[in-house]
Amino acid sequence: MRKNKITETQVSKDHWYRFRALFALFILLIWFSALGGRLVQLSFFTDERVERYSKRQGAGDVKIHLPRGIIYDRNMNELAVSIKTHSVYLDPAKVKDIEKTVTALTKILEPSDVKARHKKEERLINTVQRKRNRRFVWVKRKIDPAHYTKIKAANLKGVGFVKESRRYYPKRDVAARIVGFCGIDNQGLHGLEVYYDDVIGPRTSKFNVLKDALGRPVSMPDAMTIAEESEPVDLVTTVDERIQYVAEKALERKVTQVGAKGGIAIVMESATGQVLAMAEQPKFNPNSYKKYKKGMYKSTSVTNAVEPGSTFKVFVTAAALEERLFKPYSVVNCENGKYRVAGHVFKEANYQRHKDLTVAEIIQKSSNIGAIKIAEALGEDRLMKYLKKFGFGSKSGVDLPGENSGLLQPVSAWSKTTLPSISFGQEVGVTPLQLIVGLNVFANDGYKVKPHFVKTLLRNEKPIPNQPVISATKVVSGATVAQIREMMTNVVKNGTGKRGAVPGFEVAGKTGTAQKIDPATRAYSKDKFLSSFFGFFPAENPKLTILVMIDEPVGLAWGGHIAGPVFAEIAARASRILRIPPSGSEVYEVDWRRIEEAASKSRGDYKTSGI
Amino acid sequence: MPVKRHPDYIIIGCAGALVLFGLVMIFSSSAVLAGERFNDTYYFLKRQAIWSVIGVVVMIVTMRIDYRILSRYSALIYWVTVAFLILVFSNSLGREINGAQRWISLGFVSFQPSEFAKLGLIIFFASLLAKKEHEGKLTDFKLGFLPLIGSLALVFSLIQVQPDLGTAVIIGLVSMIMFLVAGVRFTHLLCTVLIAMPILVTAVYNVGYRRKRILSFLDPWEDAANSGYQIIQSFVALSRGGYFGEGLGAGHQKLFFLPEPHTDFIFSIVAEELGLAGGTLILFLFAMLTIRGVRAGLKAPDRFGSLLALGITFCIALQAAVNISVTMGVVPTKGLPLPFISLGGSALVMWMASVGLLANVSEHSA
Structure with a gap:
């Protein structure tokens, strides 16, 4: 104290x-x-050096892959859509037991294929061991939703997911050759997907985001910002999914029935040149395109040129009529089945012999010699001029990739037999699309229209203004058109094309049975044919123009026999889908029940075909 | 006997505000790091919250006891402190983290004795200085100064060899200020410093990282990618804040740009996210605490309480000033956390115990 x-x-x-x-x-x-x-x-x-550091670090761009636009058919049915999927990756730094993790992953991803599983395991473990300091190794891109759920449930350390958009084709193989497909990075690889790649994707948008010192983005722009930024552009195609389906089924049945190598059927709206359907056999499913051979993806209707055969006579005849060299009833000497030009003897098909035929009969009976005579009257230059006007020998400008311009040699390169050969569709290469475009001139009052597959582009579901106008060029006069229609109608009524008749309609058609060149002998084959039929209906006021080609049917190969019925079936069913009123003078009893049955049967096939 | 009054609420308020502010900033600065390292963004926040609860309990205890009892046990406190500092090096209890033996692990909990050494030494010196003063030996070199400097040297070297130079320097500085204020002869102290200087300089220059720290302090841009990196990143953080900062949680520098954002460099994050306003607030709170602490010390009823309050106040103020100076590139990097705010359980408990004692003294002020 x-x-x-x-x-x-x-x-x-x-x-x-x-x-x-x-x-x-x-x-x-x-x-x-x-x-x-x-x-x-x-x-x-602040010291400017500090400011430099400050600016340089922290901010960075991330690329975000924006989903591709939707591809619709003309009635707004989805042909190609983007769906969200997950991709799995490994972060080696966070993985505790790499072998265990990888085994667990591959067991889920490859449940049945043990060989594939082991291969994947080995690859993954190798990669991870090689890139120890990497924080990111892809395991598998765009996995099944079911696999995603399983992996998520397994709760593996160091396994992460990236959301990615993936292309999905809900109609599977229907219209696959038009729509095409995309690769793993959503880049267009075939069909409209690649032709319109710039328009519908794959677009990456750069967003300035915050990044950490290791360069990893810390935050991502939210969905709204992305959506605003991206303004997806969608395609509305000219394709009518129903008609496409009908065409594919009719074609498939015939190709299977006659054991053909393949086939093509194109349906075009006569007045506009819009392609309603373009069926090709054999088919593939773009959702699993890797399962098919690489060569199968091309739209051969535009990429491959063929010798058309007798269908080509129509164009030669039209040229001669337009030049007023003949009238439909002008008589032509058909040389009784043998006609020698420059040392080569030309014959009729099936060894027929005709003496005198009118021009109309030449078309009706498909006389080769008659066609030669008409072409000779035209001469090389005039023939060439008209073929070019019909669009042969040059690209049509269709909106599909890899279009072939066909093969139309300049007159200077012609031999003495070129002109007669061309008159019945040899020594000239045309794509099926060129052929139907040429034919459509007669269905469209003498005007040639550029064929196209895309009707409109939509941005935010509204049409984009200032879309190019499809122009038409006059090829032949209305008089010629009327004469050709008359002759082609006669082909179906009384000539080689009887099997192309469509109940209730007057059909204008023409058959073709082209000998194929045997690649081994480089000569015309005796048993390999390209059977075709093309035409339009109703003949007096054409609505649809249709081309059917069956490649190498086994046995009887006449275009009328093989391709004609396919034409008739597609035409009959398309007319019902589009409600084209029957107009022919004769009223046929249409057996709709039979057609319905066939349809439901084939729909059943469609359902079981799977992804 | 002076009348027992209420404690200085400003002291308690300042400390409480700093602790709460610290919890917020620890979460903001460590969430990303914790998520990355422990898959739990709250990892550090949870631990610090538990420690602060313990701290509050300890503070209440240190506030309630009669601080004069400590004077009686000061010698014991000193030797227990020394014992713990030696135990750090034992194989069974000591734990080495980042190449430094600073921890004692008791299984369920581990703590840094050097943190408690600060308070232990302040109590010890307050008591010893008061005693020497009373005995009139304070100005005597042999009987006054030598025992003081000798007991300081022992603790200083024990912490120095852990190594924890930062804490050692703080302890040294606080002790010397206490000596001076208490009335130890300035010449005695000056001589000691002059003798110790060459030893200190060699100590610094013989250890690679310390030399680097000094050199990078002199010019961080010399080696901007390595030794100058941390201080440059701190400059970047400080430059980004402006008046009111980028917003709480919105800072960039904690995203692995600035190392130790939740411990030694938490002030930089405060300045980045809350700007000049946030930085000034912290400086103000520490200044206020210092003023009120010195006031309590000068109003204390006895010399021991006075020196105890002053020692605690100087310790808090010095460490805060040194830490903030480091983040601003004013003094070389030390590895010293910011009192009350930086992450660290033993430190927080020690600071709160100290503030409890400070409040305790203020309660008895005349």
């Missing part, structure tokens, strides 16, 4: 003690104030 008293008095008396303590306080407060000043200096009078 005494001690305390003394201390108390000492404290109160000791001014020096007080002074020293306050001096220490003073120094500390000066220090704090100086730090405040330093803070102001560092905040507002």
Whole structure:
């Protein structure tokens, strides 16, 4: 107690003690104030080197793959859509037991195929061991939703997911050759997907985001920003999914039935040149395109040129009529089945012999010698001029990739037999699309229209203004058109094309049975044919123009026999879908029940075909 | 006997505000790091929250006891402190982290004795200085100064060899200020410093990372990618804040640009996210605490309480000033956390115990 008293008095008396303590306080407060000043200096009078650092780090661009636009058919049915999927990756730094993790993963991803599983395991473990310091190794891109759920449930350390958009084709193989498909990075690889790649994707948009010191984005732009930025563009195609389906089924049945190598069927809207359907056999499913051979993806209707055969006679005849060299009833000497030009003897098909035929009969009976005579009357230059006008030998400008311009040699390169050969469709290469475009001139009052597959582009579901106008060029006069229609109608009524008749309609058609060149002998083959039929209906007011080609049918190969019925089936069913009123003079009883049955049967096939 | 009054609420308020502020900033600065390292963004926040609860309990205890009892046990406290500092090096209890033996692990919990050494030494010196003063030996070199400097040297070297130079320097500085304020002769102290200087300089220059720290302090741009990296990143953080900062949680520098954003460089993150306003607030809180601490010390009823309050106050103020100075490139990097705010359980408990004692003294002020 005494001690305390003394201390108390000492404290109160000791001014020096007080002074020293306050001096220490003073120094500390000066220090704090100086730090405040330093803070102001560092905040507002920044060294430019610091500012450089500040600007350089932290911010960075991330590329975001925006989903591709939707591809619709003309009735807004989805042909190609983008769906969200997950991709799995490994972060080796976070994986505890690499072998265990990889085994668990591959067991889920490859449940049945043990060989594939082991291969994947080996590859993954190798990659991870090679890239120890990497934080990201793909396991599998765009996995099944079921696999995603399983992997997620397994809760494996170091396994992560990236959301990605993936292309999905809900109609599977229907219209696959038109729509095409995309690769793993959503880049268009075939069909409209690649032709319109610039328009519908794959677009990557750069977003400025915050990144950490390891360059990893910390935040991502939200969905709204992405959606606003991306403004997806969708394609509305000219394709009518129903007619496409009908055409594919009819074609498939015939190709299977006659054991052909393949086939093509194109349906075009006569007045506009819009392609309603373009069926090709054999088919493939774009959702699993890797399962098919690489060569199968091309739209052969535009990429491959063929010798068309007798269908070509129509164009030669039209040229001669337009030049007023003949009238439909002008008589032509058909040399009784044998006609020698420059040492080569030309014959009729099937060893037929004709003496005198009118021009109309030449088309009706498909006389080769008659066609030669007509072409001879035209001469090389005029024939060439008209073929070019019909669009042969040059690209049509269709909106599909890899279009072939066909093969039309310049006149200077022609031999003595070129002109007669061309008159019935040999020594000339045309794409099926060129052929139907040429034919459509007669269905469209003498005007040639550029064929196209895309009707409109939509941005935010509204049509984009200022879309190019499809122009038409006059090729032949209305008089010629009327004469050709009459002759082609006669082909179906009384000539080689009877099997192309469509109940209830007057059909204008023409058959073709082209000998194929045997690649081994480089000569025309005796048993390999390209059977075709093309035409339009109703003949007096054409609505649809259709081309059917069957490649190498086994056995009987006449275009009328093989391709004609396919034409008739597609035409009959399309007319019902589009409600084209029957107009022919004869009213046929249409057996719709039979057609329905066939349709439901084939629909069943379609369902079981799977992805 | 002086009348027992209420404690200085400003002291408690400042400390409480700093602790709460610290919890917020620890979460903001460590969430990304914790998520990356422990898959739990709250990892550090949870731990610090638990420690602060323990801290509050300890603070209440240190506030309630009669601080004069400590004077009686000061010698014991000193030797226990020394014992713990030696135990750090034992194989069974000591734990080495980042190449430094600073931890004692008791299985369920581990702590840094050097943190408690600060408070232990302040209590010890407050008691010893008061005793020498009373005995009139304070100005005597042999009987006054030598025992003081000798006991400081022992603790200083034990912490120095852990190595934890930052804490050692703080302890040294605080002790010397206490000596001076208490009335130890300035010449005695000056001589000691002059003798110790060459030893200290060699100590610094013989250890690679310390030399680097000094050199990078002198010019961080010399080796901007390595030794200058941390301080440059701190500059970047401080430059980004402006008046009110980028917003709480919105800072960039904690995204692995600035190392130790939740411990030694937490002030930079405060300045980045809350700007000049946030930085000034912290400086103000520490200044306020210092003023009120010195006031409590000068109003204390006895010399021991006075020196205890002053020692605690100087310790808090010095460490805060040094830490903030480091983030601003004013002094070389030390590895010292910011009192109350930086992550660290033993440190937080020690600071809160100290503040409890400070409040305790203020309660008895005349």
